[in-house]
Amino acid sequence: MVLPTLISVILLTFVPVLSSFFIAFQNYDLHDLSNIHFIGFENFQAVFNDVNFNFLRILLNTFLWVIVSLFFQFVLGLGLALLMKKPFKGRGIYSGLVFYPWALSGFAIGLIWAWMFNGQFGIINDILQKIGLIHQNIGFLSDTRYSLMSVIIANIWYGIPFFAIMLLAALQSVPLELYEAAEIDGAGYFIKLFKITIPYIKPVIINTVLLRTIWIINFPEMIYAMTGGGPANSSNILSVQMINKIMNFLDFGEGAAIGVMIIIIMSIYVIIYLKIISREELTF
Amino acid sequence: MKIIEKFMKFIALMLYLLLTIIPLYWIIITSLKDIKEVFVFPIKYLPQVISFESYRRLFAFTNFAIYFRNSLMVALTASFGALFITMFSGYAMSRYGLKFKRIILIGLFFTQAIPSFLVLVPLYTMFAKARMLDKLPSLMILYINIMIPFSAIMAKSFFDRIPISIEEAAQVDGCSRLQALFKIVIPLTLPGLSAIFSFCFINTWNELFLAVMFINSDLKMTIPVALNSFVSKIGVGWDIMSAGIVISLIPTLIIYAFAQRYIVAGLTGGAVKE
Numbered sequence: 001m002v003l004p005t006l007i008s009v010i011l012l013t014f015v016p017v018l019s020s021f022f023i024a025f026q027n028y029d030l031h032d033l034s035n036i037h038f039i040g041f042e043n044f045q046a047v048f049n050d051v052n053f054n055f056l057r058i059l060l061n062t063f064l065w066v067i068v069s070l071f072f073q074f075v076l077g078l079g080l081a082l083l084m085k086k087p088f089k090g091r092g093i094y095s096g097l098v099f100y101p102w103a104l105s106g107f108a109i110g111l112i113w114a115w116m117f118n119g120q121f122g123i124i125n126d127i128l129q130k131i132g133l134i135h136q137n138i139g140f141l142s143d144t145r146y147s148l149m150s151v152i153i154a155n156i157w158y159g160i161p162f163f164a165i166m167l168l169a170a171l172q173s174v175p176l177e178l179y180e181a182a183e184i185d186g187a188g189y190f191i192k193l194f195k196i197t198i199p200y201i202k203p204v205i206i207n208t209v210l211l212r213t214i215w216i217i218n219f220p221e222m223i224y225a226m227t228g229g230g231p232a233n234s235s236n237i238l239s240v241q242m243i244n245k246i247m248n249f250l251d252f253g254e255g256a257a258i259g260v261m262i263i264i265i266m267s268i269y270v271i272i273y274l275k276i277i278s279r280e281e282l283t284f
Numbered sequence: 285m286k287i288i289e290k291f292m293k294f295i296a297l298m299l300y301l302l303l304t305i306i307p308l309y310w311i312i313i314t315s316l317k318d319i320k321e322v323f324v325f326p327i328k329y330l331p332q333v334i335s336f337e338s339y340r341r342l343f344a345f346t347n348f349a350i351y352f353r354n355s356l357m358v359a360l361t362a363s364f365g366a367l368f369i370t371m372f373s374g375y376a377m378s379r380y381g382l383k384f385k386r387i388i389l390i391g392l393f394f395t396q397a398i399p400s401f402l403v404l405v406p407l408y409t410m411f412a413k414a415r416m417l418d419k420l421p422s423l424m425i426l427y428i429n430i431m432i433p434f435s436a437i438m439a440k441s442f443f444d445r446i447p448i449s450i451e452e453a454a455q456v457d458g459c460s461r462l463q464a465l466f467k468i469v470i471p472l473t474l475p476g477l478s479a480i481f482s483f484c485f486i487n488t489w490n491e492l493f494l495a496v497m498f499i500n501s502d503l504k505m506t507i508p509v510a511l512n513s514f515v516s517k518i519g520v521g522w523d524i525m526s527a528g529i530v531i532s533l534i535p536t537l538i539i540y541a542f543a544q545r546y547i548v549a550g551l552t553g554g555a556v557k558e
Contacts, residue, residue, distance in 0.1 A: 001376035002388065004369045005436050012429040013395045016406035023405055080300050083293060094297065096544055098304050103540035105490030107508055108529050111515075112311045115522055123310050126327050157303070165548055218399040221492055225515075243401060243493060252405045259402045266397070 017263075024260045028253035043257035053241060054233055061148055062237040065155070065223075066216050072156040074209065077163025082193075084164070085171045095168075099161040106158060110225025113154035117141050117226070141227050144234035151223050151235050158222065163208060170204035171197065206277055210270070217266055238262050308533075315339070315526040322523045338527040345519065346510065347502060348528060355489060355506040356535070358420055362427035363484035366435050367477060369428065374439025375465060379448065389440075392433040400430050401493045408497055418500045426498070427488040435480045442476030443469065475546050482543035486536045507532045 027039045048055050080098065084091060101109065116123050119139035128134045140150040178196050187195065198205070220239035223229060229236030229244060238258055246255035314322055318335040321328055342348050377385060400407075407426065408417075416422040446469055454464040470477070492508040499509050511528055514520040540547070 001372040002382065005373040005392075005432050006388065008369070008429045008432055009391065009395055012407065012426065013398060013403065013433075014391075016403035016410065017398060019406040019410075020403055023409075028405075079296075083297050083300070094301070096541065098301055099544065099548075100308070100537065100540060101304065103486050103536045104533055105492065105508065105536075107490070107492045108511070108532055109307070111511065111525065111529055112307045115314065115526065116307060116310055118522075121323055121325065121327055121522075123306070123327060123329075157307070161304075169548070214397050218402070220401065224492075239401070246404055247493075247496065252409070256405045259405070262402060263398075270397075 020256045020259055023252055023256040026253050028256070029251050039253075043253045044261075046254055047257055047261070053236075057233055058236050058238060058241060061233075061235065062217070062239075064148065065152060065237050066213060068152050069155045069159060069216055070209065070213055073159035073163050073212065074205075076156065077160045078167050080160060080164040081167035081171055084168055099165055101158050102161040102165065106219060106221035107225045109158050110151075110154065110222035113150075113157075113222075114141060114226045117150050117154075141235075142231055144231055147227050147231060147235035151226050154226065155216070155219070155222055159212065159216070162212065166204060166208045167201065170201040174200045210273055213269065213273075214266060217262065217269075238265075311526050311529055311533075314522065315530045317523070319521075319523045322521075322526075338523040339531075342524045342527040342531075345524065346514075346528075347505075348507075348510065348531070350503055351505050351507050351510040352531065354420060354504060355508075355532075358423050358427060358506055359485050359489040359535075361424045362431065362488045363481050365424065365428040366431035366484045367481050370432055370435035370439045370480065371470070371477065373432075373436045375443050375469070377436070377440045378443035389437070392437055395433045396437075400426070400491070404493060404497055407494070411498065417498055418504060420499075420504055423495060423498055423506070426494055427491060430491070430494075431484040431487060435484060438476070438480050438483070439473075442473045442480075446472050475549070478543055479546035479549065482539045482547055485539055489536055 024043055025038055025040060026036055027042070028036050047053070084095065088094075117125075117140040119125065119137055119142060122137075122140070124140065125134070125137045129137075138146060140146045174197060178200070179192060182192050182196055218239055220237070220243050223235055223237060223240045224243055227235045229240040239262060242255050242258040242262065245251050245258060313329070313331060315338050316334050316336070317328070317331040318333060318337060321331055322338075376382065377388065382388070411417055411422055450468055450472075451461075451464045454468050455461065459467065490508065491506075492512065495506045495509045496512055499505055505513070507528070511525070511532060514525050514528060
């Protein structure tokens, strides 16, 4: 009964992953199909040396995209979960309304935010002017200074519900007796939060952050929809560049090379993350 | 003091709600505006008249009804397919002392971390060799495959929660193992199975890159592919685009509204248990 699952996963996931490692070392260009052959590390060199593609900049963007998004998704998601922890009238409906972004596609959300960030008719420009924060329209997505910030804001918005859902469920599993004991000792809100709540739900936090980091590294849809990585690579990250290489340039070799880099970076991250976590768990 | 605290909490909750709702509100309002009001300065937060002109133009200028049908067919087939396959796999992993069970589970977790776009290239060349590009059934197969790891893990955890003694009791009463599965266990896991189905539907309905890569002809496009083509299509402005986006959101929002409780339980079940 497990066989269909295994066949499917091996044939359509494991084999392709392995063959993408081969393609990464081949000259594999859809414009030049008669000329597919092994070229060693040339694809990787081409990625590093591409003048139109500042590799260091994109690496830095990728880190910012992951770390800043993750940090605010976590903090704001935890905030929302804490607010929703105690029952209140209409909590069911409220959670339905506030968690809905989770069900929508990153691509559609990206398009919606692109329209909101629009330099001429965008609602964000209008609101910021009404509160007096800016005095003339900003081309959020067409200005190299703002593009990365704009896509990150959209990503934060998109990820809050996921954290809130996971953390809310965890919060509700904290035994109330723990709080009662602390209250007798005169503990205030923040002491309870940092001494009881967070340590108790730490395993969930560790899991969720790990899952979400991997997910954000591999989430090109939103940037693809909003800026395509531009202008001038200012909002480009590795996964988006990979999509661009494959879709726009049909250069499968270089695309696969970037994919291999993503897999390597991801693996290093997971290994380090698990090392740090288990050491901390031991001292706990 | 208590009242101030409550009031602050209320304000914070409303702020979250407002920030969450604005994008959805804005895209719906844009789609319901008359075209002149979409591109007007200062921008209008409420349309003067509700107009379905953008929707009319969407269906007149593009084959959006066909894209919708394609998306629906692909998502439904893939979700039922993945559910059917992983129902049995999940049951087997939960009940039988399989060889290599740990390795299989780790493998499934591992594949979950590999997003489909990383294997776009090999899949594309594989399907090109089999002459299966630009075909909706290819998309269905690929989508079933994407959904299998998570669904199988979820199905296993749902079956784990059903005590084996219930089945044994049924078998004592003369049920075969298969009868016990279909008459006792599956009805009990129905909430879990509908969570898996909803999860699959939402993810396959939303999938973009595989579809863009594999589908070329206009009449086979799914909605994300169509929206992607609108970005560069001459004559498609934000008025038509917004109508297309709103329609693309409706099915997943409906599924989400019905299954939210089960999905949340399914998502968090594993995490909280540990």
